[in-house]
Amino acid sequence: MLAIIGGTGMAQLPCLEISHRKVMRTPYGEPSGPLTFGRIKNNQVVFLARHGYGHIIPPHAVNYRANLWALQSLDLTRVISVASVGGIRDDLVPGAIAIPDQIIDYTHGRKYTYYEGIEKPITHIDFTEPYCPLTRSRLLDAARHAGKKVIDGGVYGATQGPRLETAAEINRFERDGVDMVGMTGMPEAALARELGLCYATIAVVANYAAGRKTSVREIRLEAAHAVLEKAMVEVRNILEYAVELDVD
Numbered sequence: 001m002l003a004i005i006g007g008t009g010m011a012q013l014p015c016l017e018i019s020h021r022k023v024m025r026t027p028y029g030e031p032s033g034p035l036t037f038g039r040i041k042n043n044q045v046v047f048l049a050r051h052g053y054g055h056i057i058p059p060h061a062v063n064y065r066a067n068l069w070a071l072q073s074l075d076l077t078r079v080i081s082v083a084s085v086g087g088i089r090d091d092l093v094p095g096a097i098a099i100p101d102q103i104i105d106y107t108h109g110r111k112y113t114y115y116e117g118i119e120k121p122i123t124h125i126d127f128t129e130p131y132c133p134l135t136r137s138r139l140l141d142a143a144r145h146a147g148k149k150v151i152d153g154g155v156y157g158a159t160q161g162p163r164l165e166t167a168a169e170i171n172r173f174e175r176d177g178v179d180m181v182g183m184t185g186m187p188e189a190a191l192a193r194e195l196g197l198c199y200a201t202i203a204v205v206a207n208y209a210a211g212r213k214t215s216v217r218e219i220r221l222e223a224a225h226a227v228l229e230k231a232m233v234e235v236r237n238i239l240e241y242a243v244e245l246d247v248d
């Protein structure tokens with residue numbers, strides 16, 4: 001069974017034939033909402049809306065630990081996350097879709113590990129490649145099958161939010177090597193690794209990052225929502241193939 005975590009612009013998955021929903025409790029509290037079980041083209045999928053089904057949980061308040069713990073307790077191996085981002089690199093224009101391959105974490109104050117408390121031995125997970133290479137290549141294959149153009153690779157800069165960045169912050173991130181910014185990529189990716197889940201992200205560019213192109217003076221979220229709505233149709237097409245390719 002494949003797990004899909006949907007972000008802004010994907011609070012539900014219309015292509016999912018829902019069988020049931022399940023409220024889960026974890027040692028870390030409750031996930032963002034009930035898990036939704038169903039099938040896409042006869043393949044079993046579980047879906048979770050990262051911000052809750054009414055998009056009410058802001059990025060810094062998402063219970064990432066509970067979300068990943070709940071999914072992991074279903075004994076699945078693969079998690080695909082869908083996340084909206086602001087584009088910094090020239091080819092990451094609004095509407096573009098990328099499968100990032102690296103992360104720089106600028107978040108703070110979030111619950112970012114399961115290894116805390118005296119009963120848990122200190123463990124340093126390897127995070128050299130933060131995304132699962134096999135899952136990434138499955139997503140790239142799925143995009144090819146779906147006939148959708150996606151950008152292979154890119155550095156995802158995880159920002160704290162909920163505010164958007166300043167133009168100077170974006171310039172600094174670019175100097176750091178960041179290609180796109182989003183508010184939810186961490187600690188989600190690291191927690192997935194701690195639990196041994198194969199995790200990769202489909203990043204959808206909603207807007208130019210602060211201070212760039214049409215965002216020189218401000219980021220207009222209404223425009224970004226319209227862009228996301230359109231791009232999410234393509235993401236759903238890719239996911240339809242991704243579930244078919246998900247043979248372990």
Ligand code: HPA
Pocket residue numbers: 084085086087159164165181182183206207208209210219
């Ligand atoms: N910055 C951070 N997160 C985002 C953005 C952005 O410009 N767009 C969508 N998510």
